[in-house]
Amino acid sequence: MSEPFQDVKLHSYIDDVYRNAPFTEPDFEVRAVVPERTFLEKLFLLHEEYHKTAETVRVTRMSRHLYDICQIMDTPIAERALGNKELYLSVMEHRRIFIGLRGFDYSTLLPQTLNIVPPADILEKWRQDYREMQNSMIYGDSPSYEHLIEKLRMLNDKINKLRY
Known part of the structure; x- marks a missing residue:
């Protein structure tokens, strides 16, 4: 899916x-x-990842998505993404067709059931990954891991209230 797009x-x-x-x-x-679209892709990627077994959830460099989402969530980009039912559903359908995780129910990407907060069994692994990202990938000041998780919880609650 290369659309929607814009010239930059x-x-x-x-x-x-x-x-x-x-x-x-x-x-x-x-x-x-x-x-x-990128914002929605990141949300869906996290949700899909959390549905894997604790042993198969990817860890290395995955916490960057938490950081990216938190950086975007307070911008008009997030509001436009979450307010655009057509875009939301088309990205969801695209992932169902082209990602096609075996045994994954893509209807759980709907807003009411979406979960972007890491489950308890991987929280500490992702905390360590985030420390590594802070040292190697994130320039300047960065929020604490606890702050990221709190912001994700707030965003998750907001998304779960959407009705489409």
Whole structure:
């Protein structure tokens, strides 16, 4: 699924630092999936992951999705994503067809049953993964793991109240 999409202008940070260097390039556009879809994909990915057995749930670099969701959830992107029933259902259907996890009930991705909060049996593993992400992948200040989990709980409650 490469839609919905939008054209996005890209600009190099290197060009900012070396404005007159011979290797600078003009800004250019690329076609990118809209961030609303990416937000929903991350929500669904977490829900799907949590339905696996504790032994098969992926851990390495997965906590980045918690961080990303928390960064997006207080923006208009999240509001637009959650308020767009057509987009929500189309991303859900796309995952059913193209991800197709064996034995997974894709109807549980509906808002009333969606769960984006890590279950108790993997909380500590994901906490350690988040520490590693803070050291290697997240630049600058980052919220505590406890803060992420609390924000996810609030978002999860909000999503579960949606009716479509």
